[in-house]
Amino acid sequence: MSSTQKPLVFVTGASGLVGYAIVYHLLQAGYPVRGSARGKKVESLKKALSNYPQFEAVEIADIASGDYSDNFKGVGAIIHTAAPVIGRADKETAFRSAIDGSIHVLKEAEKAGITKIVTTSSIVSFNLPVGPYAPDDWNPITKEQAFESGNPLHIYFAEKKYADLAVIDFLKSRPHLDVTMICPPFIYGPVPPGFEEFLPEPSSVPALSSNGHVYGLLEGDKSQIPGIPGYVDIRDVARAHILALNSIPQSAVSDGKLKRLAIASPVENDWREALKYIAKERPHLKDRLTSPKKVPVFEEHDRLNGIDFGRLEEVLGLKKDEFKTWKETVLDAVDSFEKIEEGWKSRGLKF
Numbered sequence: 001m002s003s004t005q006k007p008l009v010f011v012t013g014a015s016g017l018v019g020y021a022i023v024y025h026l027l028q029a030g031y032p033v034r035g036s037a038r039g040k041k042v043e044s045l046k047k048a049l050s051n052y053p054q055f056e057a058v059e060i061a062d063i064a065s066g067d068y069s070d071n072f073k074g075v076g077a078i079i080h081t082a083a084p085v086i087g088r089a090d091k092e093t094a095f096r097s098a099i100d101g102s103i104h105v106l107k108e109a110e111k112a113g114i115t116k117i118v119t120t121s122s123i124v125s126f127n128l129p130v131g132p133y134a135p136d137d138w139n140p141i142t143k144e145q146a147f148e149s150g151n152p153l154h155i156y157f158a159e160k161k162y163a164d165l166a167v168i169d170f171l172k173s174r175p176h177l178d179v180t181m182i183c184p185p186f187i188y189g190p191v192p193p194g195f196e197e198f199l200p201e202p203s204s205v206p207a208l209s210s211n212g213h214v215y216g217l218l219e220g221d222k223s224q225i226p227g228i229p230g231y232v233d234i235r236d237v238a239r240a241h242i243l244a245l246n247s248i249p250q251s252a253v254s255d256g257k258l259k260r261l262a263i264a265s266p267v268e269n270d271w272r273e274a275l276k277y278i279a280k281e282r283p284h285l286k287d288r289l290t291s292p293k294k295v296p297v298f299e300e301h302d303r304l305n306g307i308d309f310g311r312l313e314e315v316l317g318l319k320k321d322e323f324k325t326w327k328e329t330v331l332d333a334v335d336s337f338e339k340i341e342e343g344w345k346s347r348g349l350k351f
Helices: 017-028 041-048 091-111 143-149 152-171 202-216 234-244 271-281 283-288 309-316 326-346
Strands: 008-012 033-037 055-059 075-080 116-120 178-183 186-188 231-233 260-262
Touching (some): 008 017, 017 033, 033 041, 041 055, 075 091, 091 116, 091 152, 116 234, 152 178, 186 202, 202 326, 231 326, 260 309, 271 283, 271 326
Parallel strands (some): 033 055, 178 260, 186 231
């Protein structure tokens, strides 16, 4: 794909935090972008990115069905980020939506003659946190086990695993499709400019997705941070997806395995250190911070190790020393939250 003549990129789930960040960074890099959302979020998306004439927002009511011919017209590549949110739908609906959505996007892409596709999965499709994280490694949970547990996280783990397996099975008879699968852990970092359209009031904080864990550091006793290790900065995730548009073809991958890539920061998300960063660098927020006793502490054996950074560099050109530091992630995230809160204050909203 030529770097001088950038293709129109279609991004599904463009109103979600990750999808939006990818759209924002694509636009910053000079790509024309068409992004999809549902319902009222389409208008919010248009408003959020109104300064970018090369952006177009369209509605896709159901990612798992329908004719995308018009939406995919003129598109050179697709980044598929749309997926069910943990615990938002009943387990069978969420499970089928994750699988059917991915396969339908691939079918419609093939019909439109689009061969360059990037999908957003999750590192939970691997055996978190111990790994390994090779393209043919998977978490051990079955659909039946996940459903029987009733645990939304277990169901999410199964969704991601089986959606990826379905994509891989679909690709077996379609070597002409060049698909890269990006599999991040929790995603933290600054909210991209414009996304405040999806955070009109304090009750909309769930739109921050996993970034709400960092916001939780400012919520005192209300803070709830899950004891799951591993993270990646939202800017690094966006960059990985954009680099994937020009990734080496499957045939050139040295190990011959699929471009299913576990991606995570090479440093750990140390929540006690995060509190220290904020207290020192943003002292006006010190009184809002949660207690160090309320945040999880990860032992060495709990940490997310084994990411193949050599493979990330080979396939994407993303180098280990280019990832954002934990300090950058935390402080830049907090600064962006303050800007959002300023908007709430200006409208007389309490939080």
